[in-house]
Structure formats: structure tokens, C-alpha cells
Amino acid sequence: SDKKSQSSSDNPKIRTPIVCVLGHVDHGKTSLLDRIRGSSVVSGEAGAITQHIGATVVPIETILAMGGVNKNLKFNIPGLLFIDTPGHHSFTTLRARGGALADLAIVVVDITDGFKPQTIEALQILRGCKTPFVMAATKVDRISGWRSFPSETFLSSFAKQNQRVIDLVEKKTYEIVGSLAEHGFSSERFDRVDDFARTLAIVPVSAHTGEGIADLLMVLIGLAQRYMEESLTLAVDGPGSGTVLEVKEEKGLGATIDVILFDGTISVGDEIAVASSTGVITTKVRSLLQPRPLKEILIEDRFSRAKSVAAAAGVKVSAPGLDQVIAGSPVKVIDGNENEVRESIEREMTEINVTLSPEGLIIKADTIGALEALCKELTTAEIPVMRAEVGPVTRHDVIEAETIKTPYYRSIIAFNTQVLPDAQDLLNEPIYAEMVELFKGNVIYHVLESFLEWRDDMKRHLDQKRFEQIIFPAKMVVLPDCVFRQNNPAVVGVRILSGKLRNGVNLIRKDGKKVGQLKTIQLRKENIQEAKAGDEVAISIDGATVGRQFDVNDELLINIPERHVKVLEAEMMSHLTIDAREVLDEFTRLYRKENPFWGK
Numbered sequence: 001s002d003k004k005s006q007s008s009s010d011n012p013k014i015r016t017p018i019v020c021v022l023g024h025v026d027h028g029k030t031s032l033l034d035r036i037r038g039s040s041v042v043s044g045e046a047g048a049i050t051q052h053i054g055a056t057v058v059p060i061e062t063i064l065a066m067g068g069v070n071k072n073l074k075f076n077i078p079g080l081l082f083i084d085t086p087g088h089h090s091f092t093t094l095r096a097r098g099g100a101l102a103d104l105a106i107v108v109v110d111i112t113d114g115f116k117p118q119t120i121e122a123l124q125i126l127r128g129c130k131t132p133f134v135m136a137a138t139k140v141d142r143i144s145g146w147r148s149f150p151s152e153t154f155l156s157s158f159a160k161q162n163q164r165v166i167d168l169v170e171k172k173t174y175e176i177v178g179s180l181a182e183h184g185f186s187s188e189r190f191d192r193v194d195d196f197a198r199t200l201a202i203v204p205v206s207a208h209t210g211e212g213i214a215d216l217l218m219v220l221i222g223l224a225q226r227y228m229e230e231s232l233t234l235a236v237d238g239p240g241s242g243t244v245l246e247v248k249e250e251k252g253l254g255a256t257i258d259v260i261l262f263d264g265t266i267s268v269g270d271e272i273a274v275a276s277s278t279g280v281i282t283t284k285v286r287s288l289l290q291p292r293p294l295k296e297i298l299i300e301d302r303f304s305r306a307k308s309v310a311a312a313a314g315v316k317v318s319a320p321g322l323d324q325v326i327a328g329s330p331v332k333v334i335d336g337n338e339n340e341v342r343e344s345i346e347r348e349m350t351e352i353n354v355t356l357s358p359e360g361l362i363i364k365a366d367t368i369g370a371l372e373a374l375c376k377e378l379t380t381a382e383i384p385v386m387r388a389e390v391g392p393v394t395r396h397d398v399i400e401a402e403t404i405k406t407p408y409y410r411s412i413i414a415f416n417t418q419v420l421p422d423a424q425d426l427l428n429e430p431i432y433a434e435m436v437e438l439f440k441g442n443v444i445y446h447v448l449e450s451f452l453e454w455r456d457d458m459k460r461h462l463d464q465k466r467f468e469q470i471i472f473p474a475k476m477v478v479l480p481d482c483v484f485r486q487n488n489p490a491v492v493g494v495r496i497l498s499g500k501l502r503n504g505v506n507l508i509r510k511d512g513k514k515v516g517q518l519k520t521i522q523l524r525k526e527n528i529q530e531a532k533a534g535d536e537v538a539i540s541i542d543g544a545t546v547g548r549q550f551d552v553n554d555e556l557l558i559n560i561p562e563r564h565v566k567v568l569e570a571e572m573m574s575h576l577t578i579d580a581r582e583v584l585d586e587f588t589r590l591y592r593k594e595n596p597f598w599g600k
């Protein structure tokens with residue numbers, strides 16, 4: 001049945017593009033796929049759609065028969081292959097040659113609900129993979145007042161709606177355009193798009209009534225025709241390459257692998273290589289199985305057998321020794337150099353295409369695809385990653401995270417993956433609990449947001465701590481009739497004129513002459529830590545005698561170390577009041593008279 005769709009196109013060398021559906025939960029991914037799968041019934045060409053293993057192929061004839069198409073256009077692609085499992089996880093797990101397996105994608109967004117976290121995540125993932133896609137604005141039938149014209153094209157049905165509904169659909173569509181713009185995409189309703197390379201198309205659809213489905217498929221065909229022809233040509237010939245969707249035990253067959261073949265041909269008797277938990281294994285294809293068409297339901301064997309299958313297709317491969325195969329692994333027909341094939345599989349299983357920094361956080365994910373998607377987003381947000389690995393969070397990760405120098409990178413992101421119990425135990429120990437932060441989640445957008453929130457908090461906290469140690473400027477005047485003690489230490493009353501006074505600082509006169517070190521500050525005979533502008537307090541000064549180093553009515557300044565001046569002027573000016581800034585200025589002028597670059 002696969003052959004039929006291949007041979008009926010004008011150019012049999014072009015393979016079927018692979019399409020994946022992404023979007024927020026409950027926005028209608030499954031329903032949309034179901035509707036597309038059922039569209040043969042609608043087009044009156046029962047059986048034209050072929051059910052593959054893990055995928056459905058919709059031939060170009062079926063799409064053309066749905067109407068709304070300029071029949072004079074020439075199409076080279078044989079049809080579209082839809083991966084049956086929708087969602088981000090399936091998109092990122094299914095890979096081909098280190099990139100996304102899917103050639104095209106549909107992002108669904110409920111037109112009545114608008115953008116949600118996973119809608120944004122879908123955009124991020126697709127942008128990262130540079131995968132062309134179309135927006136399906138689903139559930140258009142739920143727009144209040146919508147009259148359904150089942151299976152009609154969007155424009156035909158839209159033209160028959162009343163003005164209020166038309167306005168409402170326009171409004172909702174422009175809300176989506178607005179949300180897309182926020183994320184850097186220029187978009188329009190599909191019928192207003194001139195250049196599909198520049199403008200993202202939005203197709204309002206209903207999975208329930210079938211309205212707009214034909215338009216959606218046409219936009220996909222258009223995208224494939226325009227942007228993918230080169231990568232799709234000649235992919236039917238040559239040794240087969242695919243991706244393992246699932247490892248399944250089948251009665252009478254043992255362990256089998258469900259494979260999406262994206263390149264070349266696989267035949268019974270071929271030697272294939274695939275990654276298992278014990279390393280790359282090679283085995284010989286015993287049989288190639290595809291689902292039986294519905295009309296043959298009475299035949300006992302659920303599968304029909306094929307001698308060979310060409311890309312793109314979903315096929316079940318039965319061969320000895322497949323029980324330890326890892327889902328997501330590449331499968332390759334060995335044609336010549338076995339070692340080369342083995343090495344390329346090993347590389348694809350381990351080689352992560354991410355940029356690592358010497359200093360940054362640690363990320364773990366369940367699959368290479370998920371890891372790369374997360375990493376790309378972190379890079380965009382200018383967050384450095386020190387280590388990126390597939391697998392659960394281990395004790396080793398926790399120990400290593402604790403040694404990261406920058407406190408706000410001392411964290412681990414566990415994306416779609418578990419934390420091993422002993423790693424969790426370690427994280428619960430007080431030292432690690434304080435030092436290492438763990439972020440867990442399965443939506444990139446969410447983990448990113450919570451990391452950023454934590455990091456900014458942490459930065460603020462660190463700045464605060466650093467600022468607390470910085471000596472602030474202050475100016476005070478020694479009050480007359482308030483000399484409580486002449487020396488050892490001198491104790492006098494002062495009024496703070498501006499700034500902030502703390503214990504331990506050194507005092508100087510306005511002419512720069514040193515006075516002594518401030519020991520204590522007292523307010524009504526109580527020791528206090530800090531005095532501010534306007535306060536009148538008693539201070540004790542070590543190393544000074546009243547009448548010698550300073551006298552009543554003298555104005556005194558805090559002698560701020562050069563290092564502190566640098567921080568104050570570079571980072572803290574916004575934390576200083578205007579009068580404190582003036583005092584700082586007065587103070588630095590004393591030093592800069594001799595050295596204009598002092599403290600700079």
C-alpha cells in the first residue's frame with residue numbers, strides 16, 4: 001500500500017515529508033490527528049489513507065480531492081506522513097542525523113483559549129530545530145454563533161458566517177498574531193500570506209466538523225514543496241535509515257521495533273545496526289510488518305508483510321536480538337562498511353549538539369533531543385551550561401553542582417527525568433540543601449521561568465550582602481558643649497549631616513587630616529549599630545584627642561577605602577540619597593586633588 005502512494009506521484013524520487021503535531025494539552029492535537037486520519041472517508045476515497053506503524057500517510061490525491069485547491073498546481077511530493085503520537089516529547093525524542101525527525105510541524109492553539117505555556121514551548125523547540133511549521137487555530141466551531149459546514153474549506157465556511165462571528169474570528173486570530181509577535185514571529189491568516197518563508201500561516205480549523213482541514217493540509221504541502229524539496233529528493237533510494245519509535249513484544253515474533261524510516265529503503269534479509277543498552281548491535285531483518293487495511297480485518301494475522309519498504313514510512317521490524325534496543329535510537333541498513341555504520345550510531349547516541357561553558361549550570365534530560373531543546377533555550381536566555389547529559393540526576397551531579405563557583409549557577413535542571421534516591425538524599429542534607437538548587441519539570445518554559453526567578457533573587461541577595469559590607473559616605477559636625485571625654489577614647493556628641501554612620505569606620509577632617517577610628521555609637525546611652533542623617537548621637541573615637549586631631553564645630557567625614565569608592569561609584573549610586581552622593585563627591589575630591597584617577 002505504501003508503494004501505491006509513492007508511484008502515483010510525478011516524481012517517485014521525492015519521499016513523503018514527515019509531520020509532527022505539537023501544542024498545549026487539551027488544545028486538540030489528538031482530535032486533529034484523528035480527523036486527518038479519517039479524512040479519506042470525507043473525500044470519498046476510502047482506503048486511500050494508509051495506516052502505518054506509528055504513523056499515517058495521507059496521499060496527495062486525497063488532499064487534492066478535499067477541494068479548495070487550484071487543480072492546475074503541480075505537486076511533486078507523494079503525500080504527508082503524520083506521526084501518530086502528538087506532543088513535544090515525541091518531537092524531540094524522534095531524531096534523524098542529530099536533528100528533528102519531522103520535516104514539518106503543526107502547532108495547535110485553541111482559538112478560544114489562546115497561547116499557553118506549551119504553545120510557547122512548541123515555538124521554542126521548532127525555532128531551535130529550524131523546522132518549518134503552520135499554526136492550526138483549532139476549535140473554530142466553538143466560536144459563539146459559528147454555523148458549521150462540515151468538511152468545507154475555511155474560507156468557504158467563513159464566508160457564510162454572520163458579521164458578528166466574522167468579527168469575532170478576526171479578533172481571535174489577531175490575538176494569536178499578537179502572541180506570535182511577542183515571541184518574534186510574524187504571522188497572518190494563511191489566505192493573506194504572500195511569502196510563506198517570511199510569514200507564519202495561521203489556519204483556523206475544527207477537528208470536530210472538519211472545516212479548514214483541507215486548507216491546513218494544503219499549507220503543509222506548500223511548505224514542503226517550497227522549502228524541503230532538496231532534502232526530500234532521492235531519499236527513497238539507498239540504504240534505509242530510520243528512528244526507533246518503540247520496542248514491542250509481539251506474540252509469536254518476540255521483540256520487534258517500530259521504526260519511522262526517513263531515508264532510503266529497508267528490505268527483508270538486510271543487515272541492520274541499532275543501539276541497545278549493551279551497545280550497538282547488528283542483526284538481520286526477518287520480516288517487515290505493516291498494519292492490515294481495515295477491510296482485511298477477518299484475516300487472523302494483524303500484520304501484512306512487505307519484502308521492502310521505502311521512506312518515509314512507519315514499519316515494524318522483526319529480527320533476532322532486539323529486546324534491549326533503546327527507543328529513539330537510529331536504525332541503519334548496513335551497506336558496505338559495518339564499522340562506519342556502528343560508529344555513526346554511537347556518535348548519534350552520545351553526541352550532544354550543545355555549547356558548553358567552563359562555568360554554568362548542570363542540566364539532565366531523558367533524551368538527547370530534550371537536552372538540546374532545553375540547552376538552546378538556555379543559550380538564548382544567555383544562561384551558560386557547564387554540563388549537559390542524558391539520564392537521571394545522580395549523586396555525582398549534586399556533588400559537582402556544589403563546587404560551581406558562581407552561587408547563582410549552583411543548580412541542576414532535571415528536565416523530563418528522575419532524581420535518583422541517593423541524589424535526593426544528598427540534596428536533603430543541610431549543606432547541599434543550602435548550596436544546590438534543583439529545578440524539575442517537563443515544560444521548558446516552566447523550568448526556565450523558575451530558574452530565572454531563583455537566579456534573580458539570588459543575585460539580588462548577593463548584591464545586598466556585598467553592599468552591606470561597603471562603607472557608606474557620611475558627614476557629621478561635632479557639637480559644642482558635648483565633649484564627654486577628652487581622649488582614650490575621645491567621646492563627643494555629633495549630629496549626622498548626611499549619609500549613614502556605622503561602627504568601625506575611620507574619620508577624617510574636611511581638609512583630609514586623619515582623626516581616628518570610630519568605636520561605638522550611642523543614642524540615649526544605648527549602643528546602636530547605625531546612625532543616619534539628622535540623628536544626634538555620642539561617638540567614641542580611638543586615637544584622637546579633642547583639641548588636637550579635631551575640635552568642636554569641626555565637620556568630620558568617613559574615610560572610605562579606595563576599593564569601596566569604586567563599588568559605590570560603579571554600582572551603588574542609585575542606592576545613595578542625593579546628600580550622600582554630595583558627601584561622596586566632597587570626599588573623593590580630597591583624594592583626587594593629588595590623583596585624579598583615585599578610586600576609578
Ligand code: GDP
Binds near residue numbers: 028031140141208
Ligand atoms: P490534546 O490534549 O491536545 O490531544 O487534545 P484533544 O484532541 O484530546 O482535545 C481536547 C478536548 O477538546 C476534547 O474534549 C476534544 O473533544 C475537544 N476538541 C478538540 N478539537 C476540537 C474542535 O475542533 N472543536 C471542538 N468543539 N472541540 C474540540
